[in-house]
Amino acid sequence: MTPLVAPDPQAGAAVKAADRAHVFHSWSAQALVDPLAVAGADGAYFWDYDGNRYLDFTSGLVFTNIGYQHPKVVAAIQEQAGKLATFAPAFAVDARSEAARLIAERTPGDLDKIFFTGGGAEAVENAVRMARLHTGRPKVLSAYRSYHGATSTAINLTGDPRRWASDTATAGVVHFWGPFLYRSAFYAENEAQECERALAHLEDTLAFEGPQSVAAIVLETVPGTAGIMPPPPGYLAGVRELCDRHGILLVLDEVMAGFGRTGAWFAADHYGVVPDLLTFAKGVTSGYVPLGGVAISAKVAATFDRRPYPGGLTYSGHPLACAAAVATLEVMAEERIVERAAELGERILGPGLRALAERHPSVGEVRGLGAFWALELVRDRTTREPLVPYNASGEANAPMAAFGAACKQRGLWPFLAMNRTHVVPACTLTEAEAKEGLAALDAALAVADEHTV
Numbered sequence: 001m002t003p004l005v006a007p008d009p010q011a012g013a014a015v016k017a018a019d020r021a022h023v024f025h026s027w028s029a030q031a032l033v034d035p036l037a038v039a040g041a042d043g044a045y046f047w048d049y050d051g052n053r054y055l056d057f058t059s060g061l062v063f064t065n066i067g068y069q070h071p072k073v074v075a076a077i078q079e080q081a082g083k084l085a086t087f088a089p090a091f092a093v094d095a096r097s098e099a100a101r102l103i104a105e106r107t108p109g110d111l112d113k114i115f116f117t118g119g120g121a122e123a124v125e126n127a128v129r130m131a132r133l134h135t136g137r138p139k140v141l142s143a144y145r146s147y148h149g150a151t152s153t154a155i156n157l158t159g160d161p162r163r164w165a166s167d168t169a170t171a172g173v174v175h176f177w178g179p180f181l182y183r184s185a186f187y188a189e190n191e192a193q194e195c196e197r198a199l200a201h202l203e204d205t206l207a208f209e210g211p212q213s214v215a216a217i218v219l220e221t222v223p224g225t226a227g228i229m230p231p232p233p234g235y236l237a238g239v240r241e242l243c244d245r246h247g248i249l250l251v252l253d254e255v256m257a258g259f260g261r262t263g264a265w266f267a268a269d270h271y272g273v274v275p276d277l278l279t280f281a282k283g284v285t286s287g288y289v290p291l292g293g294v295a296i297s298a299k300v301a302a303t304f305d306r307r308p309y310p311g312g313l314t315y316s317g318h319p320l321a322c323a324a325a326v327a328t329l330e331v332m333a334e335e336r337i338v339e340r341a342a343e344l345g346e347r348i349l350g351p352g353l354r355a356l357a358e359r360h361p362s363v364g365e366v367r368g369l370g371a372f373w374a375l376e377l378v379r380d381r382t383t384r385e386p387l388v389p390y391n392a393s394g395e396a397n398a399p400m401a402a403f404g405a406a407c408k409q410r411g412l413w414p415f416l417a418m419n420r421t422h423v424v425p426a427c428t429l430t431e432a433e434a435k436e437g438l439a440a441l442d443a444a445l446a447v448a449d450e451h452t453v
Helices: 009-022 071-083 094-106 120-135 150-158 159-165 191-209 235-246 297-305 319-334 337-359 394-409 431-449
Strands: 038-042 045-049 053-056 113-118 139-143 173-176 214-220 248-254 277-280 292-296 362-367 374-378 415-417 420-422
Touching: 009 214, 045 159, 053 431, 071 319, 071 337, 094 113, 094 292, 094 319, 113 120, 113 337, 120 139, 120 214, 120 248, 120 292, 120 297, 120 337, 139 150, 139 191, 150 159, 173 191, 173 394, 173 420, 191 235, 214 235, 235 248, 319 337, 337 431, 374 394, 394 420, 394 431, 420 431
Parallel strands: 139 173, 139 214, 214 248, 248 277
Antiparallel strands: 038 045, 045 053, 113 292, 277 292, 362 374, 374 420, 415 420
């Protein structure tokens, strides 16, 4: 595959100049950000105005699950724009109704009512509101290694350092340690111990917070940006049991892990656990038009049968977004993309990444499933010292920056998160494309190896 437009550095310079003059970038010091000007994208690739093409191992921000510019989804958006480009959320609109039906068909259990939002953070915000109203309780528990969004409640739920600047400790959120055997907070030696001790810790946290005051436990089914850490067998079932015992709602955040990313429609499907509320976004439209939502169980939905739900959004269930969702879900079914993601992980990415770990002392652990993987990069495999310190920046982050630059020099756009690189390509990645990416990672890891002891 080659870029679909001829190189045009002058146009690229103009795009970048306008960006630097007027665009305020998220999570960035504005005087230091240096965005790449993107000219186009197709499938698993994108390219700049200089003609450099990159294999995208980030799939945007882990959302282009079906790849860029799928013609059926693009056509559906165009058709909807010509038919009914927008309409208020209080009306029944065919694209909205069909999107809700198709999503409800795929969610686990009785999560058959869909509240649409503009994205994942709004979905989490509304799920917590629903949980508090349903239970009449104020507190919400979430894990330290987590990311739930940047709106007011969602950022307080978040466990990673992006929370710090906005955390006023008044949002009713209590954090706890979730399971993560490689860096166990519980001195566990195996998955069974990690599961048992993590559940005991959560039970103790509930006891000391007063379970009668807790509305919900909010978990990423498989934590994403915090490290792609599939929970050990039995953990989610144990959390479900704790919630049931104390009348607490279980909210699973599937914003990143949902819609095929893990090789199942939802990551919860791997664990046989049905939450009371499930949040989604990203892959539901493959990011083509922003859309998120909350899938709601029958018992929570019934709370608002005669009592108005005190929340709403101007663009809830926007027709263009819903048309994109319908087309995306149809493409995923027709092209067996969920099954393809499972096979990609089992047959190509998993074995390929583990082979890289055998060759490179900088790789401490490989973990993941489907098209959702992480390499934990370390200075010392024995002590598991991270390649860079926690939340490093500037010179302290130089080894990761050098690794990232080495990836880009080889035509691979990497997802870097603290001392990790995540391998999160489109779920449609071909075997040839996967091998191309693995070869680039192989070469770039040699740069990381230079910083090991």
